[in-house]
Amino acid sequence: MTDLLPFLVIGLTTGSVYGLAAMGLVLTYKTSGIFNFAHGAIAALAAYAFYEVKVVRGLPWPVALLVAVVVLPPLVAMLMERVTRALAGATTTMKIVATIGIQLIITGALLAHYGAAGLTFPAFLPADTIELFGVYVGIDQLVSACVAALGALGFFVFFTFSPLGVRMRAVVDDPDLLSLAGTSPFAVRSWAWLIGSHFAAISGVLLAPLIGLDALLLTLLVVQAYGAAAVGLFASLPMTYAGGLLIGVLAALATNVVSGSVVLSGLPPAMPFLVLFAVLLLAGKRRLVDIGATRPTPPQPPLLGPRTARIVALVVIGIGIAVPFLVGAKLPVYANALVFVLIFSSLQLLVRTSGQVSLAHAGLVAVGAATFSHLAVGAGLPWLVAVLLAGAVAVPVGALVAIPAIRLSGLFLALATFGFGLLLENVVYRTGLLFGASGSLPAPRPDGLGGDLPFYYVLLGFAVAGVLLVAAVGRSRLGRLLRAMADSPTSLATLGLGVNVTRVTVFGISAFLAGVAGALYASQGHSATGTPFTSFTSLTWLTVLVLCGAARSAAPLAAAIVFAVLPAYGGGEADGSSGWMPVLFGVGALLVALHESSARRGRSHVSAEWPTGSRAAERIGSPGRAAARERVAHRDVDSAVRVRVGAAGGAR
């Protein structure tokens, strides 16, 4: 026991800071109904602000502290409150995408400006140690823990007893009723955002000395708050703080257990996601009800008629065939883009067609890439067999992600998949199952088609086949079920159609495509590595796809061009997940989310534009024989009604 005590103390000191960050997260989520994925990014922003003032400008640390935790949070809170207000009535997907957009903006800007390599954070608290229960503890750690604990306690007292705290709890219960009682819920929410941003900023400045200044790590480390928030079931503040302590201790103990093992070294940082995942899997479904009613997305009529669409598709394929003769040395860029057409198609199937947000997609692609290498190089299977089997192996992994999807929906599904993706990335990538300790595996191209030009056409074939597969799924019974599920799972269940099998099936198909795409990506790059497939990448992909949502079913193609081709002509970055590109994508996704929700609110005023909530419009506009029958039927109904109306008029 005594040799575990140091880890316990260290765990409690960091856990206290996690708890504080998590309380801010839960507070803003409960009062506004928006789960702030950018919470960790705010913490990172504060830490960098401190660094900028103290190290770059050379001012004394109290000034830096003032800027980071007093001046900055109100600005962030103002932004967040405005965004929240504009997101009222938006779909869960758009709410998630909006705050992910903000996260990409902040984290992307920090990475682009300060570089991805970690910087040394200036210690501003005394580094002496004192003895506590027989353990030597740094004064700085002790101060951090106490500051966080006092903040948490003070806030709990404020929340329970002060008039404003009472109103914050009231806004959670019923914002409309609060406004009827003469208090503006917007004003109360502004306070909640202010407190939440302060907590994030303080935890960022307290955590940075412990882990160094690394934007990605800080963003994700304060994501420990997710796990802590899950322990409190996203509702109870004291339990959330306790969850923070628990995660701190578990991570510290795990460090002790796995020390010496290279393979398991990713376990301690992944601890919060294990906790998050476990809570989401085990907690009762009724205890995890997303705040804010979700309304189905209105049907989007297709942009083009069926015949025009077919012609456009053929023209696009023609352009695809001609590309190698037009672009010269940039051919690999376009080859990559074809792989991304597959990736975005599989993501589109989940996000747009079935309305489920998955943030583990990069993980699935990575699984495909690694499996392909093991099969093609390790087991010596033929190229095509290895590619298809790589897709097949990704299916059970996708099904594993689908387990939470069966029970959870919306926000909690997004969180569970995000946790799963991070788990893959932190724990499994470096094991022998995937990329191994070296992080890189060889990946061959098919015999005889290994040149850049022939392989480009192989990829083109796969991309076209993938798009056709997704289109076929959309037209099939499964596609109809998926759209019906996105509209109303309840009515689907009352029709006697279970949604569970449908959800797992769609995850399986999507995972298969992602796995194949991973194999092709590795093959195109001659090596399989996990570096391009981080959770940050998953977030970027989602925002890019949403950004291109206006292109409807052509969104995957548009997204692939935006993500993989445009950067090559811009600043010379490899693809859309480096440099300033994520910032642009974040801004774009945020604007799209705000635009869509304002368009929805616009429709909630009186207008005859969408007379029904059904998807008949989409169905009727789409190509295919069944739709044609419906079109005819509708015309008949129309004329029949007109005849009847005429007869009634005559009788009168």
Place this chain on the structure above:
Amino acid sequence: MFELDSITAGYSGSVVLRDVSLWVPPRSVVALLGANGAGKTTLLRVASGLLKPSAGRMRLDGVDVTGKPPHVLARHGVCHVPEGRGVFPHLTVRDNLTIQATGGSAAEAVERAVSAFPILGEKLNQQAGALSGGQQQMLALAHAYVIDPSHVLLDEVSMGLAPVVVDEIFESLAKLAASGCALLLVEQYISRALELADYAYLITRGGIEFAGEPGELDGDQLTAKYLGTPLRS
């Protein structure tokens, strides 16, 4: 005087109210009657600012308040007791009353509420969600006693309550009316509402069908409007 002038309003694509005008004169009780789905609740939501009308104007004692948010209207003396249970279930009774007081003295709010509904005095530290339906409705109604509203909008406050509790609620409504504030009453107990009312409006499919004194309202006609079909004799 609360004037709603040619209000048109609705939700996501459907018009619920078309060109509805309604006056609540000072110190009077106005009953708003109509079948399910006629638009009574929507009209009250417009009147208290929860729903912005797409056309029409609202005037409160001569001041234009169209499009003002609910908390501003509440501070101008409009008190809306919404449909269902208008309480914060996770807050204690005392906290509910504190919020109703809108920044005023919490102690005074408790005193006023308890003098109107003595039973609340025994439950001050209980969660509002743990109260019985009648007690929750009393807590919601207490809002009208805690502040001094000029107009109280009541949406089916007797719904789902035991008859003896309904009696108590109606007594308190009479007391409210006697104290001088104007009431706009949506009720399922039509005859009891009409007993109390100085004026009555009948709303059918989003339009005003009848406006006048309760005595002018023909009972058969009223039944027909509720049932949605003309009565044949």
